[in-house]
Amino acid sequence: MTDDRHTAPSSLTGVDTRPLRQQIADALQAAILGGEFKPGAALVETDIAARLGVSRAPVREALQLLASSHLVETIPYRGTTVRRLTAADVEEVYSLRTLLETFALRRAMACDAGETGRVLRACCDAMAASAAAGDWSRLSMEDERFHEGLIEMADHGLLRHAWRDLNMRVRQIMALRNLQNDDTMTIVYNHLPIVDAVEAGDVERAVRGLEQHIATAADLVAVLDGEESGSTDPGPLPAAG
Numbered sequence: 001m002t003d004d005r006h007t008a009p010s011s012l013t014g015v016d017t018r019p020l021r022q023q024i025a026d027a028l029q030a031a032i033l034g035g036e037f038k039p040g041a042a043l044v045e046t047d048i049a050a051r052l053g054v055s056r057a058p059v060r061e062a063l064q065l066l067a068s069s070h071l072v073e074t075i076p077y078r079g080t081t082v083r084r085l086t087a088a089d090v091e092e093v094y095s096l097r098t099l100l101e102t103f104a105l106r107r108a109m110a111c112d113a114g115e116t117g118r119v120l121r122a123c124c125d126a127m128a129a130s131a132a133a134g135d136w137s138r139l140s141m142e143d144e145r146f147h148e149g150l151i152e153m154a155d156h157g158l159l160r161h162a163w164r165d166l167n168m169r170v171r172q173i174m175a176l177r178n179l180q181n182d183d184t185m186t187i188v189y190n191h192l193p194i195v196d197a198v199e200a201g202d203v204e205r206a207v208r209g210l211e212q213h214i215a216t217a218a219d220l221v222a223v224l225d226g227e228e229s230g231s232t233d234p235g236p237l238p239a240a241g
Helices: 020-033 045-052 056-068 087-132 136-153 157-179 184-199 203-226
Strands: 072-075 079-082
Touching (some): 020 056, 020 157, 045 056, 087 157, 087 184, 087 203, 136 157, 136 184, 184 203
Antiparallel strands (some): 072 079
């Protein structure tokens, strides 16, 4: 009798069973949060369907899913666009973000300042490697991981829930903010004072550094007040799966 316990893993594992509309919604969300589709950019069903090789029906359903999360908006006779960000939007998101992240930082350092410093330093090192390689996508991912790490290390269920509701808008603003930086290393340098203070065990200096870092979004507010948002060629979409 053959023992099947050592049989090689099946190549059929990991099949994506999500509905097609959800796969398309996730692909569009990644493009929006990554800054490929900027605020105000038109989302044309026929164009998206052609890019992804699908019919228009699941694209329409995917756009409805994104509308429910306030990433896109549909205006009668004008079509669907990425929801524009106003200065008021950024102020509201970032004022709440400041409260949540500084609370998380204080709590994380109270629980284990040494581990908090190690995790954040590792994130900074990964950001530096991505910046040196000119990999904007990876850099944005590591930037996001730095801030989500703070939330996770606070070990606070309600905080995680509140952050999930806010995080999508934070990610969109962070992506747009990062695209304004010609020098990728600037993004890394903006995080270092926070990590240095955490490693030194100086809670108040760490909190001040975090507040100052988050406040750099004020630069984006000025841009949003004065620019005409939009995109004629957003580039290729991520695969819908």
